[in-house]
Amino acid sequence: MLTRLSLEEINRIIACPNCKAPIALVDRCDAACISCGEEYAWIAEETWEFLPSTYTESSELWATWQRLQDNGVVSYEEDPDHNLGVGDRPDCLAFSRFCSFDGMVLDVGCGPQDWPSYFEYRTPRTRFVGIDPLIRRSSSLYRQFRGLGEHLPFRDAVFKHVVFATTLDHFIEPVIGLREAHRVCQADGEIAIWIGEKKKEAPSQVESPGWYRALRKPDQAEDMFHLRRLCPDAVDRAIADANLVISEKDEQAIDAFRKNHFYRVRSR
Numbered sequence: 001m002l003t004r005l006s007l008e009e010i011n012r013i014i015a016c017p018n019c020k021a022p023i024a025l026v027d028r029c030d031a032a033c034i035s036c037g038e039e040y041a042w043i044a045e046e047t048w049e050f051l052p053s054t055y056t057e058s059s060e061l062w063a064t065w066q067r068l069q070d071n072g073v074v075s076y077e078e079d080p081d082h083n084l085g086v087g088d089r090p091d092c093l094a095f096s097r098f099c100s101f102d103g104m105v106l107d108v109g110c111g112p113q114d115w116p117s118y119f120e121y122r123t124p125r126t127r128f129v130g131i132d133p134l135i136r137r138s139s140s141l142y143r144q145f146r147g148l149g150e151h152l153p154f155r156d157a158v159f160k161h162v163v164f165a166t167t168l169d170h171f172i173e174p175v176i177g178l179r180e181a182h183r184v185c186q187a188d189g190e191i192a193i194w195i196g197e198k199k200k201e202a203p204s205q206v207e208s209p210g211w212y213r214a215l216r217k218p219d220q221a222e223d224m225f226h227l228r229r230l231c232p233d234a235v236d237r238a239i240a241d242a243n244l245v246i247s248e249k250d251e252q253a254i255d256a257f258r259k260n261h262f263y264r265v266r267s268r
């Protein structure tokens with residue numbers, strides 16, 4: 001039976017996302033880092049917002065990111081089955097089989113749903129933790145926090161697996177997200193990445209639903225949800241720039257224009 005991490009267990013792995021010093025969480029209280037002074041708001045039962053005050057520094061890009069996030073929320077609420085890992089999706093199950101989870105797992109950009117379908121294939125001792133800017137309350141099935149992949153609120157070398165499931169192409173700084181993943185991953189652990197590729201020539205849907213037609217694409221963005229999509233070459237470059245190497249790759253065609261790419265990545 002899978003159990004959610006207790007607050008005591010969380011307090012053994014949590015750290016300030018700004019300076020990485022350990023912090024002590026007490027339920028129903030805002031948290032403060034005694035090392036750098038940053039404060040983190042308590043949101044709801046045993047979950048906090050771990051956004052360092054510095055995250056909006058390059059504010060024009062982050063303002064675009066926020067508009068893309070707002071578009072994302074509409075798609076997750078209006079059509080979760082196509083935009084989040086929920087239900088019996090063969091692509092989610094294929095990614096889960098590729099990951100084969102064991103031990104402590106961090107899902108970066110876990111989404112707001114209670115239980116991502118790609119958590120399916122796991123050993124009984126697997127414990128999941130999720131982080132996503134859209135968390136409003138922690139799921140009762142596993143522990144989630146509100147935060148960003150570029151500023152992870154965890155100590156070094158805590159996780160056996162770190163996962164990015166259709167998430168890395170939503171980042172302003174994918175390389176920083178990968179470096180953070182590397183920092184919190186154990187030396188013998190691995191990072192798993194799922195990127196959906198869509199060719200520029202892909203025909204648009206014959207008739208888009210009303211909620212989609214009402215969305216606006218920010219000027220700097222490539223589409224309604226991504227600042228820029230990551231093609232396989234860009235993923236390879238980001239992995240190398242983060243000082244990581246690919247140990248395994250899998251590729252699954254969806255149709256003539258779309259593919260899913262799975263990567264298993266390790267320390268160099």
Ligand SMILES: C[S@@+](CC[C@H](N)C(=O)[O-])C[C@H]1O[C@@H](n2cnc3c(N)ncnc32)[C@H](O)[C@@H]1O
Pocket residue numbers: 069072083084085086108109110111112116131132133134147148149150164165166167170171172
């Ligand atoms: C397409 S959804 C995927 C959610 C989930 N992994 C799934 O497959 O169901 C992309 C997710 O990335 C999250 N995200 C966007 N920017 C992020 C960032 N900088 N750090 C962490 N998560 C981010 C979004 O909030 C959203 O939940």
Ligand SMILES: [Zn+2]
Pocket residue numbers: 016017018019020021033034035036037038
């Ligand atoms: Zn700090």
